[in-house]
Amino acid sequence: MPLLPSLDAQAERLVALGVHERAGLTADELRAFAREAGGERTDVLLAVHPDRAPASALAPLLRREGKEGFVVVDMPDVDDFAPSGVDVPDAPLYLVAGVDRGDHMSNWSPEEALPALTKEDRTPLLLSEGIHWVLQEPAALERNRCFMTIGSRLRKANGTLDARTPAIWISNGTGRDGRARRDAPKVGWCWWGNRHTWLGFGSTTGRSV
Template identity: 85%
Template sequence: MPDASSTVPVPPLPPLAAQAERLIELGVHELARLSADDLRAFAESAGRGTDDALLAVHPDRVPASALAPLLRRDGKPGFVVVDMPDVDRFAPSAVEPPDAPLYLVTGVDRGDRMANWSPEEALPALTEEDRTPLLLTEGIHWVLQQPAVLERNRCFMTIGSRLRKANGTLDARTPAIWISNGTGRDGRERRDAPKVGWCWWGNRHTWLGFASATGRTSQVS
């Protein structure tokens, strides 16, 4: 397993006011049944004394399937892999986002040092460090606000979202965000596009870290 020396710093997030404008530009506020003023007011209040936090919309308001096509890389829109039609059923697992339409995610990290770990190995390590894995929607929000966090060979999993099956067990698939190679069912036209897909719970991938945060809050000053 790689150590912390393999971690590469990622660009900081824009100020919260700029993040709000980005979501408004993309029409996310309308998908969330919020006004542009709602988004701006939250960002203004939450931004007082807050540095490098991510503005997120609760997944119950805007699911991953609606956010993924808003991603862009080299002019190409993001997409969800065809064998993940149930992407929106991947709900928070062992993670409790605030009960509010808008909230902040603090201390976001791409988890490069955990590249080539399996989700099964990464989750207890993050828990021991008092870090919380990102939800899939939070990961998409992060890339929407700072596209440079998604780069070849340094992409990430969002294991805070899991699918619970009818029998109560967790599906072995775990969601991730990476860059398409344009192979297989992705199609050549999607090469280099941002891609929402999945990997097995017990498998390792050298190019996938584990995105996490220090916390979440909907409280504003």
Template identity: 75%
Template sequence: MPAVTAVPALPALSTQAERLIELGVHEIAGLPAAELRAFADAAGDPAGDEDGGVLLAVHPDRAPASALAPLLRRDGKPGFVVTDMPDVDEFAPLESVAVPDSPLHLITGVDRGDRMANWSPDEALPALTAEARTPLLLTEGIHWVLQQPAALERNRCFMTIGSRLRKPDGTLDSRTPALWISNGTGRDGRERRKAPKVGWCWAGNRHTWLGFASATGRRPGTL
């Protein structure tokens, strides 16, 4: 396994807002570009607020994973959702994950969770909770890579276990979402080799190349 490399800090919130506007995320979310810019301006400069900076994210109800994933790019190839995850947008925040009830929010202290590589999601969630950290949602993980592509690194990818699918009987589906880099095998297709990929792993399984992305908290910001 290659040595762990630090993920570069996030850009300023104003720069993040412009990036989302450039990608058309504001249109997906049904938000005027001016509102996104005003939100970032009102939040101010987060430098020094948290290690790695502060991430600007759109609520998953406004910008679902299926719409965000194709905006990812790596080696000129767009991101995609695995074919056996047609219900990706039905993965919702866990009851223990508090997401601000607003179109936009801020995420502090984002970490890729490399130290938890080779842990299972069932093992990682209680450990993060004990550390007063909150697991990222799938859409938040996509936002992070949109703003900082270096967060997704070969053999250093991550799970986003804040999002889970609840079955009709109330129990959780055993799939847990993750972001990694396709090898272009199987149903992915050779043309998708090295492309960013939204997929899933079983909640009880371990993978040496997947950490667990988390944050210190979320806040709604102001306008």
């Protein structure tokens, strides 16, 4: 995967998209965080906490071949998918290190991938982190090389986890997506026990402020 833009450039990208306003931050606060974290660094992803900038607000900011990103219609509860088994800094802005798409786990199920990531001392990306990554580096999303973000799960009223797991891939413009959305970035879901040949598992070596 290509290097990320510098932290300073990432901050400018988020400002240009208006993410700071959605998160209740000023442009100067976002820029200052990036600068103080080492503005020229290209080894970490700048992320806004999902409580401040949820997936439903970020997905439409994605672009691919001029097409706007979207959330599938049968995922109206996308923002209820919260960090599960993942320690996220209690801060509006934080850094995500060692981001990887997990291509070597293509055709694994989430159920199989999670323990393997843990064994590698990695944790799965949150959905919001995955979207941030593609916002900053669109090449992270390739046809037949996309990824799940199983760090975000939905806990049901009875305490059990919903069997759906979020993922980011490229629409084929079929079914309810609509032909006009062919090639657009798509936030959708897969079953916990199912495998998909075109989906790896986004993960990180750690998060910090």
